[in-house]
Amino acid sequence: MSDFQLYLTNTAGLSSVASFWVFVASNGTKRFQGITLKVANGVMLLGFVALTVAIITRGIEAQRFPLANLYESLLWFAWATMGGFLYLCRSYGIQQLGWLASLLAATMFLYGSWLPQSQHDISPLVPALVSYWRQIHVPPLIVSYAMFFLAGLSGLLNLWQAGRLRSLAYCVGTIIAASSAIGLGTFSKVDTVWLQLLFVLSSVVGPFLAFASLKVQDAAIEQSKSAKKAAEMYDDVGYRCVAIGFPLLTIGIITGGLWANHAWGSYWSWDPKESMALVTWLSYAAYIHLRIQRDLSAEKLSIVSVIGLLLTLLTYLGFNSLGFGGLHSYGKFK
Amino acid sequence: MASLLKQQDQDDKSKDLEPVRAGGASEPAKKAIAGKDQISPFASVKLSVFLMCLMALTILIGAGVPQESQGGQEKVFEVFGPQVAEWLVRLGISDIYHSPWFLALTATLTLNMIVVSFQRVFPKLRLLKNSLPFFRGQDILKLPIHHSLTLAKADESTALIADLSVGLTKLGYKVKAEGSKLKGEYGVVGRLAPSVTHVGLLTLLLGITITSWTGFTGFQPVLLDEKLNFKDSQHSKLWVGSLPKWQVRVDGTRRENYSSGQAKQWFSNLSVVDDQGKVLHQGEISVNNPLTYENVDIYQSSWGLAKVAVSFNGHVRQLDLRPMGEKYACFLPLDQDTVLIMSLASEGKSLRVFAKRREWQAPKLISEIQTGKSIKLGDVDVVFEKAIPVTGLQYKRDPGLPVTYLAFGIIMIGVLLAAVPHRHVWVALEGSELYLGGTSRKAKVGFERSMENLVEKLKSSFTLHEQTPIEEGEQADV
Numbered sequence: 060m061s062d063f064q065l066y067l068t069n070t071a072g073l074s075s076v077a078s079f080w081v082f083v084a085s086n087g088t089k090r091f092q093g094i095t096l097k098v099a100n101g102v103m104l105l106g107f108v109a110l111t112v113a114i115i116t117r118g119i120e121a122q123r124f125p126l127a128n129l130y131e132s133l134l135w136f137a138w139a140t141m142g143g144f145l146y147l148c149r150s151y152g153i154q155q156l157g158w159l160a161s162l163l164a165a166t167m168f169l170y171g172s173w174l175p176q177s178q179h180d181i182s183p184l185v186p187a188l189v190s191y192w193r194q195i196h197v198p199p200l201i202v203s204y205a206m207f208f209l210a211g212l213s214g215l216l217n218l219w220q221a222g223r224l225r226s227l228a229y230c231v232g233t234i235i236a237a238s239s240a241i242g243l244g245t246f247s248k249v250d251t252v253w254l255q256l257l258f259v260l261s262s263v264v265g266p267f268l269a270f271a272s273l274k275v276q277d278a279a280i281e282q283s284k285s286a287k288k289a290a291e292m293y294d295d296v297g298y299r300c301v302a303i304g305f306p307l308l309t310i311g312i313i314t315g316g317l318w319a320n321h322a323w324g325s326y327w328s329w330d331p332k333e334s335m336a337l338v339t340w341l342s343y344a345a346y347i348h349l350r351i352q353r354d355l356s357a358e359k360l361s362i363v364s365v366i367g368l369l370l371t372l373l374t375y376l377g378f379n380s381l382g383f384g385g386l387h388s389y390g391k392f393k
Numbered sequence: 394m395a396s397l398l399k400q401q402d403q404d405d406k407s408k409d410l411e412p413v414r415a416g417g418a419s420e421p422a423k424k425a426i427a428g429k430d431q432i433s434p435f436a437s438v439k440l441s442v443f444l445m446c447l448m449a450l451t452i453l454i455g456a457g458v459p460q461e462s463q464g465g466q467e468k469v470f471e472v473f474g475p476q477v478a479e480w481l482v483r484l485g486i487s488d489i490y491h492s493p494w495f496l497a498l499t500a501t502l503t504l505n506m507i508v509v510s511f512q513r514v515f516p517k518l519r520l521l522k523n524s525l526p527f528f529r530g531q532d533i534l535k536l537p538i539h540h541s542l543t544l545a546k547a548d549e550s551t552a553l554i555a556d557l558s559v560g561l562t563k564l565g566y567k568v569k570a571e572g573s574k575l576k577g578e579y580g581v582v583g584r585l586a587p588s589v590t591h592v593g594l595l596t597l598l599l600g601i602t603i604t605s606w607t608g609f610t611g612f613q614p615v616l617l618d619e620k621l622n623f624k625d626s627q628h629s630k631l632w633v634g635s636l637p638k639w640q641v642r643v644d645g646t647r648r649e650n651y652s653s654g655q656a657k658q659w660f661s662n663l664s665v666v667d668d669q670g671k672v673l674h675q676g677e678i679s680v681n682n683p684l685t686y687e688n689v690d691i692y693q694s695s696w697g698l699a700k701v702a703v704s705f706n707g708h709v710r711q712l713d714l715r716p717m718g719e720k721y722a723c724f725l726p727l728d729q730d731t732v733l734i735m736s737l738a739s740e741g742k743s744l745r746v747f748a749k750r751r752e753w754q755a756p757k758l759i760s761e762i763q764t765g766k767s768i769k770l771g772d773v774d775v776v777f778e779k780a781i782p783v784t785g786l787q788y789k790r791d792p793g794l795p796v797t798y799l800a801f802g803i804i805m806i807g808v809l810l811a812a813v814p815h816r817h818v819w820v821a822l823e824g825s826e827l828y829l830g831g832t833s834r835k836a837k838v839g840f841e842r843s844m845e846n847l848v849e850k851l852k853s854s855f856t857l858h859e860q861t862p863i864e865e866g867e868q869a870d871v
């Protein structure tokens with residue numbers, strides 16, 4: 060990895076951390092809020108541009124499409140998160156999502172930087188990956204995952220603005236528990252059985268408790284008209300993210316099928332990672348039909364989008380780091 | 394008006410059409426329009442959501458538990474131990490995609506989708522032809538998003554309507570005018586999304602069915618100079634196809650390495666031969682580059698060294714090799730305590746011979762032999778004749794593929810269309826009062842913002858002032 064590229068990636072990583080703090084700080088001051096938010100957005104934009112250039116130069120240096128291992132896919136994920144937020148911010152002006160998006164990008168940078176050096180090095184490709192299909196298949200998937208994460212985070216903000224603080228706490232707790240399982244699975248020697256258990260149990264119990272406690276609503280927030288309006292907006296933003304992510308996931312899965320058929324003669328082989336993508340796809344198809352049906356309240360849909368986030372996390376990082384195996388080894392390095 | 398909107402948005406049970414409905418049709422009338430009474434119980438979207446979740450859960454389990462179709466039953470026993478594994482096998486969980494449960498679920502979901510598609514999704518295409526009327530100011534005020542403004546100078550009215558018409562067109566609306574009324578529609582293609590997607594899904598099912606009834610697939614490891622026949626191929630029970638009469642001979646196969654020694658690519662030279670041995674077709678394949686003959690595709694799917702031919706005092710023996718990381722090895726027990734180990738790198742050019750005795754920590758290298766060369770081991774003359782590679786060939790005939798690919802295309806277009814929000818706006822200028830409002834099923838906030846921007850622009854060019862902002866009171870704190 061060249062110094063220039065390292066420098067750019069670090070700039071992007073640091074700016075995601077910086078934008079997080081500026082977004083957080085903007086809540087502390089009513090008077091300077093406008094300007095702090097502009098600054099935060101600017102910092103985010105800087106990081107986004109730096110990362111774009113870093114990814115391009117990595118591709119030039121490696122003389123191949125720079126999306127071939129976990130580290131590179133994390134860079135793409137962070138890129139899509141930042142880009143997705145900047146896009147949403149332009150059309151919605153949703154600043155509170157800013158610190159969550161920054162936090163997400165920063166976490167991915169941190170996760171990526173802790174990976175062993177072999178991941179950072181530009182390594183040659185195994186036979187199966189030597190194909191132009193790679194650049195058609197993987198980017199839509201990574202971007203869709205990022206959009207689903209943003210949808211889940213909007214769901215959290217919706218719960219917040221709807222005054223469902225207890226449900227929110229359960230959702231946040233679940234996300235933290237599930238991510239910890241993945242972090243430990245990647246970097247520690249803890250037996251994966253315990254981590255699988257942690258992930259699965261928290262993903263089942265957390266959302267269940269969140270649903271069960273939707274009745275508890277903060278009275279002060281309930282009265283506030285502005286909170287109600289904001290809640291509606293986050294609901295809409297979440298749907299928008301899914302509306303963008305779902306076609307991308309569909310395209311990713313289908314192009315994966317085309318590639319597999321071209322390379323191995325079968326477009327579907329029930330490989331665990333493949334199956335997980337299908338699970339995620341079916342869940343978001345269910346989400347979309349629930350939306351159309353409108354039987355569920357916005358808050359319930361928000362919890363559904365958090366469940367979607369957990370499934371996306373499991374598909375993207377969980378299956379390899381929690382030791383479920385599979386052929387899609389690019390997510391694996393142990 | 395309410396009923397018309399209702400018709401356009403049958404499934405919009407609440408929220409954005411609430412105000413319209415308040416002054417709208419009676420309950421029985423609405424039922425008649427929606428026609429829900431004639432719809433079979435199988436056409437429930439609730440049922441499909443439930444089935445989709447069950448399906449997702451089933452596949453989730455299939456992804457988490459090693460499947461017999463991939464790692465074999467031994468793998469299941471290895472991971473779970475005999476007691477649990479036995480239950481998993483008995484319950485069909487270790488082969489979940491072939492279990493009656495999964496098949497029944499697939500069938501129900503398919504039935505549900507077919508019924509819903511024909512009863513609820515496709516009929517809506519008819520509604521696209523019905524165009525909505527122009528609205529009066531009173532109607533516009535009932536729309537979920539609306540603005541009403543007062544124009545101070547009456548002589549600006551023509552210019553105002555013209556300006557609005559241009560502004561809406563710029564935003565992508567198809568605008569129609571009638572006197573001082575406008576109506577505009579945006580993203581009508583978004584309305585096609587459900588129909589297109591579901592047509593695609595049904596086409597996919599058709600393609601898969603054609604394939605499973607007329608196609609076959611299989612895998613066979615083939616040694617150099619030997620032939621691939623299609624005897625062990627797999628196909629469904631309802632199969633109506635036939636297997637090829639010809640065979641495929643492996644004339645050559647090799648592995649190309651990176652300088653680090655890792656595999657970069659595998660190649661095989663294949664000849665299609667008939668039963669008399671006549672060559673019908675030839676070609677080289679590699680991973681990602683198959684060979685096709687009479688609609689049968691043959692793929693390079695794996696590669697290895699299978700055997701090593703070694704002669705001992707003139708007697709040639711072929712020893713089976715085992716893959717050991719990037720190398721291949723075979724083990725020959727000489728006596729109770731001694732094992733002779735032969736190891737080959739993937740090039741298969743030189744054979745390294747080791748001996749291992751029980752008391753030794755590690756095997757000792759005795760010698761390295763090049764192809765065709767020999768060494769003396771005691772009174773035995775050992776010649777390394779050659780390494781024999783094996784190429785893993787995957788093959789299939791997939792007659793439904795064109796249909797499946799067509800389905801892929803349709804589904805991709807369908808889901809992309811679903812991201813396009815379908816929107817309506819209406820404008821009416823009555824005297825000095827300007828009414829502007831609309832509906833959007835998706836991306837409501839974006840719609841609201843675009844309407845607000847439009848109003849702001851109007852305010853800056855005309856002598857307009859707003860009477861009732863959409864939401865009186867505090868500004869949203871976001």
Ligand code: HEM
Nearest residue numbers: 344351438441502505506509513514517586587590808811
């Ligand atoms: C299995 C049974 C299924 C049933 C019963 C079903 C039913 C429906 C219904 C009733 C609609 C609403 C139509 C409308 O608003 O005009 C719809 C829309 C839709 N369905 Fe399905 N569906 C099924 C499966 C799927 C699957 C597996 C997908 C996966 C791609 C899918 C994708 C869509 C899309 C993209 C829309 C349009 C959504 C939108 O306009 O935002 N459907 N479906």
